[in-house]
Amino acid sequence: MKIRRVLSVFLACLMLCTACLSVTAFAAPADPTKVASAGAPEITVKAKAALLVDESCGLVLLDQNAHDKMYPASLTKIMTALLTLEAVSKGQLTMEQKITVSSTAMSGLDEDGSTAGIVAGEEISVQDLLYCLMVVSANEAANILAEAVAGSVNAFVEMMNQKADELGCENTHFVNPSGLHNPNHYTTAWDMYLITCAAMQYEQFMPICNTKAYDVPATNKSEPRELHSTNYLISTWRNTGYFYDREDINAYAEGVKTGTTDEAGHCLVSTAVCGDRRVISVVMGAGVQETADETRILSFSETIRLFDWSFDNFSMQTVLTEDELIQEVPVDLSKETNCVIVHPKCDAQALLPNGVELSELTRTVKLNDEVVDAPVAAGDELGQITVSYNGVDYVTVPLLALSDVNANRFMVVKDAIFDFFRLTVVQILLAVLALAAAAVFVWWRLRGRKRRYGKSGKRYRHRSYRGRGRR
Numbered sequence: 001m002k003i004r005r006v007l008s009v010f011l012a013c014l015m016l017c018t019a020c021l022s023v024t025a026f027a028a029p030a031d032p033t034k035v036a037s038a039g040a041p042e043i044t045v046k047a048k049a050a051l052l053v054d055e056s057c058g059l060v061l062l063d064q065n066a067h068d069k070m071y072p073a074s075l076t077k078i079m080t081a082l083l084t085l086e087a088v089s090k091g092q093l094t095m096e097q098k099i100t101v102s103s104t105a106m107s108g109l110d111e112d113g114s115t116a117g118i119v120a121g122e123e124i125s126v127q128d129l130l131y132c133l134m135v136v137s138a139n140e141a142a143n144i145l146a147e148a149v150a151g152s153v154n155a156f157v158e159m160m161n162q163k164a165d166e167l168g169c170e171n172t173h174f175v176n177p178s179g180l181h182n183p184n185h186y187t188t189a190w191d192m193y194l195i196t197c198a199a200m201q202y203e204q205f206m207p208i209c210n211t212k213a214y215d216v217p218a219t220n221k222s223e224p225r226e227l228h229s230t231n232y233l234i235s236t237w238r239n240t241g242y243f244y245d246r247e248d249i250n251a252y253a254e255g256v257k258t259g260t261t262d263e264a265g266h267c268l269v270s271t272a273v274c275g276d277r278r279v280i281s282v283v284m285g286a287g288v289q290e291t292a293d294e295t296r297i298l299s300f301s302e303t304i305r306l307f308d309w310s311f312d313n314f315s316m317q318t319v320l321t322e323d324e325l326i327q328e329v330p331v332d333l334s335k336e337t338n339c340v341i342v343h344p345k346c347d348a349q350a351l352l353p354n355g356v357e358l359s360e361l362t363r364t365v366k367l368n369d370e371v372v373d374a375p376v377a378a379g380d381e382l383g384q385i386t387v388s389y390n391g392v393d394y395v396t397v398p399l400l401a402l403s404d405v406n407a408n409r410f411m412v413v414k415d416a417i418f419d420f421f422r423l424t425v426v427q428i429l430l431a432v433l434a435l436a437a438a439a440v441f442v443w444w445r446l447r448g449r450k451r452r453y454g455k456s457g458k459r460y461r462h463r464s465y466r467g468r469g470r471r
Contacts, residue, residue: 037062054314066189080146101140105120106143143177167198251273340403366385
């Protein structure tokens with residue numbers, strides 16, 4: 001009885017352990033840094049570095065030295081705005097909160113740098129400081145916000161570098177919140193793209209940096225001030241030669257930030273919208289082109305070229321439809337059928353160069369299992385299909401079962417039993433169990449033999465010779 005109870009507990013534990021064994025598979029994400037411009041006309045930007053990404057699908061359309069270290073100038077202020085808006089979202093600050101400008105925030109600034117005319121002792125709101133920061137690129141606003149968020153400029157710079165690390169910026173190091181030149185203050189076009197995308201997640205960001213003009217209310221130290229954007233793509237107040245608004249395709253520019261120093265050259269992060277598409281452009285280290293008729297600031301003119309190139313040479317195309325039958329998947333444990341057809345979960349579009357034919361695309365099907373066990377319900381996800389071109393994955397869509405497939409109960413039970421005993425751990429434990437049973441059997445036989453021989457010996461001693469009796 002004891003042996004049977006031990007074996008019962010042992011087998012119950014074994015079945016519990018094997019029932020808990022499971023494997024979860026994760027598909028590797030597509031590489032978002034692969035350039036997807038093959039098939040489109042080539043373009044070279046007149047700048048040290050440039051990057052163009054289609055935000056709607058995350059595809060890199062142009063990468064020109066996008067991972068080379070560059071001086072960012074006032075593009076730095078995008079990170080300053082990001083950390084300020086993050087503090088607002090956490091309740092550490094409010095947009096209406098008044099900040100009293102300290103004398104330390106006004107120290108160390110370049111006399112010829114961008115300014116909004118803010119002075120020490122002035123009381124100004126966080127919202128107004130953000131507009132001063134992003135619309136006219138006021139350096140003092142960067143320091144004031146840094147102190148408001150972190151207590152000091154140095155502590156804020158530490159936050160800037162920590163945030164850059166969190167965002168995956170591998171070649172960025174900040175020294176100040178304004179972008180004033182320092183040999184150890186650098187970033188890349190790619191890292192600026194990552195920082196900009198993070199800032200765009202805050203609903204206040206784009207309305208601020210897309211503002212053409214803003215009126216700062218009067219403060220205790222100043223009359224009302226009118227700010228005008230330094231971004232010529234969205235404002236004609238300073239220069240009329242770069243305003244981007246293509247009526248033929250309903251495309252226009254929005255934000256984000258300009259930056260210029262002697263060492264950095266002319267830099268610009270901007271976006272443009274065309275229908276459902278938005279592209280993000282980063283141009284760094286651009287110069288000035290002098291002609292007999294005009295002087296062209298290439299950060300603006302080259303960004304315009306990038307916008308036109310992307311909208312004229314790329315378009316969204318349907319590459320998968322929901323009702324398309326992709327392939328048959330083998331089915332086991334059913335007597336109804338031996339396969340089920342899969343189809344895409346939804347229609348899928350991809351941003352492709354205009355000259356690319358759908359027949360040139362590569363489709364890759366990855367099934368969750370080579371053979372699926374019944375029962376299968378219509379709509380069950382059985383795999384995924386990836387559409388790629390020239391080594392770039394454009395879309396990945398789940399594949400769903402088209403119809404139900406019922407299971408045969410006898411086949412299911414039989415397969416479950418076979419699967420259980422095919423498990424390596426079960427086979428090992430059964431072998432151990434067999435050895436243990438053999439050992440118990442041998443021990444039992446030896447113990448029984450010892451008992452038999454012991455009893456016969458006692459009887460022999462009980463009837464032993466006692467000597468001849470006297471008569």
